[in-house]
Amino acid sequence: MTGVEAANLERDARQQVDDTQATVRVGKVNFRMAAGLRQEYNDNIGLTPKAREHDFITTPHLTLGAHWPISQLNSLDLVLGLAYSKYWEHPALDTTGLLIEPTSMLDFNVYVGDVRINVHDRIGIQQDPISAGQLSNITTFRRLNNTAGIAADWDLNKVILTGGYDYSIFRTLEDGYSYLDQDSHEFYGRIGYRYAPQLTLGLQGSYIITDYLENVQNDGTTWSAGVYADTIFSEYLRGGASVSFQGSRFDSNGTIGDTSSFNSVVFTATLNNQLNRWLNHSLTLRRFTTLGIGTNFTETYRVDYSLNAEVVEQVTTSLNFFHEWFRDSSSAGTGYLAQKGMRWGVGPMIGYQITPASRLSIGYQRTERDANYNLYDYTQNVAFIDFNHQF
Numbered sequence: 001m002t003g004v005e006a007a008n009l010e011r012d013a014r015q016q017v018d019d020t021q022a023t024v025r026v027g028k029v030n031f032r033m034a035a036g037l038r039q040e041y042n043d044n045i046g047l048t049p050k051a052r053e054h055d056f057i058t059t060p061h062l063t064l065g066a067h068w069p070i071s072q073l074n075s076l077d078l079v080l081g082l083a084y085s086k087y088w089e090h091p092a093l094d095t096t097g098l099l100i101e102p103t104s105m106l107d108f109n110v111y112v113g114d115v116r117i118n119v120h121d122r123i124g125i126q127q128d129p130i131s132a133g134q135l136s137n138i139t140t141f142r143r144l145n146n147t148a149g150i151a152a153d154w155d156l157n158k159v160i161l162t163g164g165y166d167y168s169i170f171r172t173l174e175d176g177y178s179y180l181d182q183d184s185h186e187f188y189g190r191i192g193y194r195y196a197p198q199l200t201l202g203l204q205g206s207y208i209i210t211d212y213l214e215n216v217q218n219d220g221t222t223w224s225a226g227v228y229a230d231t232i233f234s235e236y237l238r239g240g241a242s243v244s245f246q247g248s249r250f251d252s253n254g255t256i257g258d259t260s261s262f263n264s265v266v267f268t269a270t271l272n273n274q275l276n277r278w279l280n281h282s283l284t285l286r287r288f289t290t291l292g293i294g295t296n297f298t299e300t301y302r303v304d305y306s307l308n309a310e311v312v313e314q315v316t317t318s319l320n321f322f323h324e325w326f327r328d329s330s331s332a333g334t335g336y337l338a339q340k341g342m343r344w345g346v347g348p349m350i351g352y353q354i355t356p357a358s359r360l361s362i363g364y365q366r367t368e369r370d371a372n373y374n375l376y377d378y379t380q381n382v383a384f385i386d387f388n389h390q391f
Helices: 003-021
Strands: 024-026 029-042 054-069 075-083 098-113 117-127 142-154 159-172 183-196 199-214 221-234 237-250 264-277 279-291 298-312 314-328 340-355 358-371 378-390
Touching: 029 199, 237 314
Parallel strands: none
Antiparallel strands: 024 029, 029 054, 029 378, 054 075, 075 098, 098 117, 117 142, 142 159, 159 183, 183 199, 199 221, 221 237, 237 264, 264 279, 279 298, 298 314, 314 340, 340 358, 358 378
């Protein structure tokens, strides 16, 4: 399949979705709007091992979207998700300003022959610290992530070439964490070969430069080189895997006193299985590193599993589970205690499609963290109900 043929299929699929979900059309531009209200109970808002505090949190949220098919192949997409959280027991934790869902983006696709050029910007402002696995004993961790970049895919039928550049900024909006503010530049590329319609094998590599705004964390560079594979085993089973050697080097310009570097193998493996029309599940295994907090980096092994089922018409259920093992690189200068341990979470949810435009979801999430220092352990239980309406 050539790049133009793939673009036509992608365009047709996207247009079907947009025709169904569009709230209003102005000329060729489809606008979409959805709003909802989430109510949750959190029994440990501070992620503490003891003296746990609970709260009821109300979060209204709004999603705005626009799709502009500029031409037969070229398109512009905009998605903006906004939210605000109200803490009824601890009003000092109420959202300052607005939260921006990390799925918010500006995406521009241009096709020149068999080359697809993608210009993008993805932004998010989050507050809940639970997604930052290194953190504990903290109620809110307000931060801004923004990634802007350009990428190109050149489809030569058997050979697929991919290359791109991303510029990312990370800014903490929380007192006492400005030492984590940093800019990064990532260059990446892939060369893939289609051995068969169901199998693509290739080489991949990346190079990342990280610069911190303050001289606490160490600046550094990370490179990786390896192989990847994408395969379709059958109509119901597909998977992908990548294995790379990663090297990370850090300067000594920071005050944390960490001289550690990382030189080892990282990997990702995923399987997606559609058991029947009502049931599907997926499994992902990973080893990766992230920038540290008070250390140079955190090394993590992680397993993710998800199961989705349509019980009866208009009623769906899902179950998500993760388990991760983590280890900080050593740190001596700041007195920060390097951590190692495990964290896991499980979250069942049931959804009911009230009308074609309205959906009600009820769910539960339990997360546990067990580190080598009891100070950093926690257990958190969250129960929620979420109503969404597509206008």
